[in-house]
Amino acid sequence: MTIPLSALDPCFDGVVPSILCTLASDGTPNISYLSHVARLGDSQVALSNQFFSKTSTNLRGNPRAALLVVDPRSGTQHRLDILYRESVHTGPAFDRMAADLRATSEQLGMADVMKLRAIDIFDVLDVRRVQSEQEATPQDRPSSQGLGRALAVTEALMRATDLGGMVDAVLDALASAFGHEAALLLLHEPARGCLVALGSRGYGASGIGAEVPLGEGLIGLAAQDRRPMRVGDASRLRRYGAAIVASSEQEARTRSVALPRLPDAMSQIAVPMEAQGRLQGMLFLESTRRLAFDAEDGVVLSLVARQLGLAIALAEAETGEAAPLLPPRGAEAAKGRAVQVVHHAQDDSVFIDHEYLVKGVPGRLLMWMLDAYSTSGRIDFTNREIRADAGMRLPELKDNLETRLLLLQRRLEDKQAPIRLHRPGRGRIRLEVEDQLHIFSDRNQG
Amino acid sequence: MRSAETCLIDAELAAFLESPVMIIVGTGIGGVPEIGRGLGASVEAGGGALHLIVSAWQWPQTVSQARANGAIAVTFARPTDYVTYQVKGQVDRVAPLTPALQDRAARYAAEIVEVLAGLGMPPAITAPWRSRRDLVALRIRPRQVFVQTPGPRAGQVLSSHTA
Numbered sequence: 001m002t003i004p005l006s007a008l009d010p011c012f013d014g015v016v017p018s019i020l021c022t023l024a025s026d027g028t029p030n031i032s033y034l035s036h037v038a039r040l041g042d043s044q045v046a047l048s049n050q051f052f053s054k055t056s057t058n059l060r061g062n063p064r065a066a067l068l069v070v071d072p073r074s075g076t077q078h079r080l081d082i083l084y085r086e087s088v089h090t091g092p093a094f095d096r097m098a099a100d101l102r103a104t105s106e107q108l109g110m111a112d113v114m115k116l117r118a119i120d121i122f123d124v125l126d127v128r129r130v131q132s133e134q135e136a137t138p139q140d141r142p143s144s145q146g147l148g149r150a151l152a153v154t155e156a157l158m159r160a161t162d163l164g165g166m167v168d169a170v171l172d173a174l175a176s177a178f179g180h181e182a183a184l185l186l187l188h189e190p191a192r193g194c195l196v197a198l199g200s201r202g203y204g205a206s207g208i209g210a211e212v213p214l215g216e217g218l219i220g221l222a223a224q225d226r227r228p229m230r231v232g233d234a235s236r237l238r239r240y241g242a243a244i245v246a247s248s249e250q251e252a253r254t255r256s257v258a259l260p261r262l263p264d265a266m267s268q269i270a271v272p273m274e275a276q277g278r279l280q281g282m283l284f285l286e287s288t289r290r291l292a293f294d295a296e297d298g299v300v301l302s303l304v305a306r307q308l309g310l311a312i313a314l315a316e317a318e319t320g321e322a323a324p325l326l327p328p329r330g331a332e333a334a335k336g337r338a339v340q341v342v343h344h345a346q347d348d349s350v351f352i353d354h355e356y357l358v359k360g361v362p363g364r365l366l367m368w369m370l371d372a373y374s375t376s377g378r379i380d381f382t383n384r385e386i387r388a389d390a391g392m393r394l395p396e397l398k399d400n401l402e403t404r405l406l407l408l409q410r411r412l413e414d415k416q417a418p419i420r421l422h423r424p425g426r427g428r429i430r431l432e433v434e435d436q437l438h439i440f441s442d443r444n445q446g
Numbered sequence: 447m448r449s450a451e452t453c454l455i456d457a458e459l460a461a462f463l464e465s466p467v468m469i470i471v472g473t474g475i476g477g478v479p480e481i482g483r484g485l486g487a488s489v490e491a492g493g494g495a496l497h498l499i500v501s502a503w504q505w506p507q508t509v510s511q512a513r514a515n516g517a518i519a520v521t522f523a524r525p526t527d528y529v530t531y532q533v534k535g536q537v538d539r540v541a542p543l544t545p546a547l548q549d550r551a552a553r554y555a556a557e558i559v560e561v562l563a564g565l566g567m568p569p570a571i572t573a574p575w576r577s578r579r580d581l582v583a584l585r586i587r588p589r590q591v592f593v594q595t596p597g598p599r600a601g602q603v604l605s606s607h608t609a
Contacts, residue, residue, distance in 0.1 A: 016567075021472035021479040021519075028534060029479055029519040031472030032594060053601060066472075066479040075571040079481060131504060132574035233566055266566060290566055 003127040005039050008069060008078055009295060012039050014100060015072035015233045020047065022058035022065045030054045037069060038097050038119075045082060046093050046119040048101055059084040065122065068130070072232060072291055077130035082122035089118050099225045103218055146296045149177040153304045162423070163315045163402050164409070167199045170283075170308050175201055178297070180287040182262040185273075186212065186219065187281040187403050191396045192360055195223055195282055198407050202286075203260035209358055209411045210257040212282075219284050222270035226279055228298040231268045232291040251356040255349045267292035271301040275309035278399075283308070316402050318426070336435035339418050343367050345443035352417050361396050362408035366419075367441060368392055369431055374439050379431040386429075405429060454588045454605050455493035459531065463487050463496065463522050464550075466557035471500060472519040473511035482508030483575055484520060486554030488547060496520075496533065496586045499543065499551045504577035512537040512584050520586070521594060525565055530595045531604065535588040547583050 011018070017033040024030065032055060036048040045067070049056070059065065063084035070077050088094055098116045156173035160166040171183055182202030186195035189211075197210040215224045222229040251257055265286040273281040283305045285293065293301075342351045348363035349356065358366065368391065372378040383401050386392050397404065409421035418435040455463065469484030482505030488497045498520055502509040512518055516537040523530040543551065555576050562572045591604040 019470050019481050021474070021481045023474040023477060023479045027474055027477075027515065027517050029472030029474045029517055030534075031470050031481065031519045031521050031532065033470070033521070033523060033530075062477050064478055066481045068470075068481045070575075072571070075574040077574065081478075130574075132577055133579065134570075134573040290568070 003078065003129065005042055005045070005124060005127065008071070008127070009039065010071050010073055011069035011078060012037050012045075013072060013230070013232055013291075013295075015291065016070035016075075018070070019068040020055065020065055021067075022055050023062050024054075024058050025061040030058055036097055036100055037067065038093065038100075040093055040121065043124055044085070045080070045122050045124055046097060047122065048097050048116055049087060049118040049120050059120070067122075075132075077132070079128045079130055080124055081126040082124055085121045085123055087118040087120050093121075094119050095225075096227075099221065099227065099229070103221050103229045103231070146300045150300045150303045152177045154307050157304075157308060157311055160311075163312065163406050164423075166308065166311050166315065167406070170304065171199055171201045174283075174285065174301075174304070178285060178287075178293075180267075180285045180292060182260070182265075182286045184219075184260070184284040185281065186284065187400075187407065188223065188273075188279045189360060189396070190279075191394075195219060196360070196407060197257070197259065198281070198403065198410070200260055203262065205258070205260055206410075206414050207257060207260035208414050209362075209407065210259040212259060218268055219270045219282050223272060223279060223282050226272045226274065228269060228271045228302055230270075230293050230295075230298060232266075232293070234266045234268065248355050252351065252354060255347065255356055255359055257356075262286040262288065264288045266290045269293040269297060269301060271298065271305045273305040273309040273312075275306065275313040280309045280312060312403060313399070316399050336418065339435040339437055341370065341419075341437050341439045343439070343441035343443065345441065352415070352419070355415065357415060357417065358408060358411050361394065361400070361404045362411065364392070364394070365397075365401075365404060366408055367439075367443075369429070370419075370437065370439055373431055373433065374437065379433070380424075381429045381431075383427045383429065454591060455489050455496065455533075456605075457493075459591065459604070460489035460493060462524070462529070462531065463489055463533070465524070466554060466561045467522045467524045468558070469498070470521050470523075471498065471505070471508055472521075473508050474517060475511045475514055480505075480507040480511055485576055485578065485581065486547075486551045487520075487522070488550050494587070495538075496535070496588060497547060498584045498586055499547060499554070499581055500584060501577040501579055502582045503579035509540065509582055509584070513540045518584065518586055523594075525561055528595055530593075532592040532594050533586065533588050534590045534592070535586045537584045538587055539585040541583050541585065543581050543583050548581075551578065551581055 014036050018037045020034050021029055021031045034047055038046045040046050065082050067080040067082050068077055097119050101116045153173040156169040157166055160169040167185055174183055184197055185199045187198050189196050193214050195212045197207045200207050212219045214220050218229050267287045269285050271283045272279055340353055347359045349359035350363045350366055369381055412420050420432040422430045424430050471482040471484050473480045482500055484498045484500055486499045500509055518537050519534045521532040559569050563569055590606040593602045593604050
């Protein structure tokens with residue numbers, strides 16, 4: 001083989017459809033597009049078998065096939081001579097292609113049509129470059145750039161001293177290292193099977209508190225499969241939710257925050273954040289440039305996401321140990337206007353003056369503190385007492401208290417709510433209440 | 447039931463085949479298949495034959511195999527909505543381009559580059575697929591036309607010679 005298969009990796013990103021030609025026993029050709037080709041090592045490729053049965057029949061009679069793949073950066077075409085070996089329905093290569101296909105077909109709105117039944121494995125006999133007078137030069141980056149980017153982001157992360165600082169440092173450092181327009185950091189909420197946005201850059205609205213169900217969209221699918229997923233040419237994708245504008249009315253009606261979108265996004269990448277074998281959240285980057293993220297970026301972002309995952313796990317563990325006990329301090333009576341706080345126990349959603357604030361664990365945390373505030377005027381709390389309280393002994397909180405407090409703190413700031421959260425020291429939480437709260441909850445009224 | 451000789455490619459299908467759609471070409475000889483791309487097509491009046499324009503410089507095997515045994519399959523796919531048809535037939539003549547077919551190739555190239563650019567594929571990236579060197583016309587006698595739009599009808603015969 002004159003051209004190594006690994007040199008063709010960009011062709012296997014599924015951006016420009018590949019072409020397959022087979023022959024029937026009487027020599028009649030059959031030619032079709034196929035969406036996914038994957039490289040298996042140095043001498044085999046796998047093709048997603050959503051074929052029309054003609055191709056499958058042909059291959060059983062004559063295993064020789066021709067495959068044309070295209071480099072999406074330059075348009076360069078390569079012609080592969082391939083020989084059909086077998087079809088497989090399980091295994092890592094099948095899983096990888098099934099996930100890729102789900103990611104694409106879900107966004108094309110064709111999930112049912114394109115369900116993967118099997119992958120067909122072929123030996124690659126020869127690779128030829130198709131000649132052409134015009135060839136665009138791929139804008140190749142120096143190959144060492146990836147490590148430099150990883151270092152820049154992890155360095156910023158390393159300097160941050162608290163959880164909020166880490167989140168901000170990573171989002172800012174990513175933007176300068178990768179030059180994308182928008183990014184989201186989401187936390188995994190295992191109890192509710194979703195991801196919740198904790199921070200963002202580059203969107204009109206912050207989207208903090210917005211949720212993505214596991215398995216839905218590129219973020220949800222990458223989270224479910226716990227592997228990076230990329231889209232390099234979103235012009236093929238249906239534009240979801242472009243018309244959904246974040247508004248208070250919308251939030252109150254749906255008890256949810258709209259997920260921010262980059263309207264003209266061409267490239268997206270979603271990378272899982274993991275530590276100690278658990279999915280902690282996701283990093284998501286979007287760009288209006290075509291093919292903004294390559295396979296190396298997937299690797300670099302995985303390194304960054306794991307580093308961030310470890311840093312968050314460490315921050316959770318540290319503050320758990322360092323909880324100081326403070327003499328309870330009473331609040332001065334708030335003098336502002338009357339504000340209604342309503343809590344729905346069913347989903348722990350909290351509304352302030354009819355505007356949706358938050359739900360789930362952060363909602364429960366806020367109500368726990370507001371209970372103490374309204375009964376005894378307390379405004380100072382420690383994370384240790386939250387963890388120790390029977391009512392708050394939730395499995396979701398065991399390793400996640402700090403991130404949930406941060407989510408609550410940021411959402412309150414986002415909404416410019418009359419209640420704010422401060423962190424005067426490690427393990428300490430202080431409520432700041434401007435207005436007179438009238439708190440209603442439908443939790444065990446008796 | 448369609449009449450075999452006259453209507454294998456009816457006016458509606460002809461208009462589709464001549465519109466800016468992606469054209470890929472399959473041929474084969476001695477059990478070895480080959481792939482090429484077309485640079486426009488023109489349906490003869492009556493729909494009994496189709497002229498497919500191919501660069502013999504960029505796709506030499508496609509042209510030589512078509513010349514040798516005539517067996518050919520051509521898939522036409524509209525990039526905007528994936529509507530796809532495959533025409534299978536026999537090449538009965540390989541000829542230089544008539545002035546009309548030269549116009550057709552030029553118009554096709556100009557139109558498809560627009561369509562692809564509209565979908566976010568920069569012209570510089572798609573240009574390598576459209577060599578205009580040594581263009582020839584393959585005259586194809588269609589035998590069968592298949593619907594290949596992804597979906598439940600994929601693979602169905604749209605029309606066929608039964609005789």
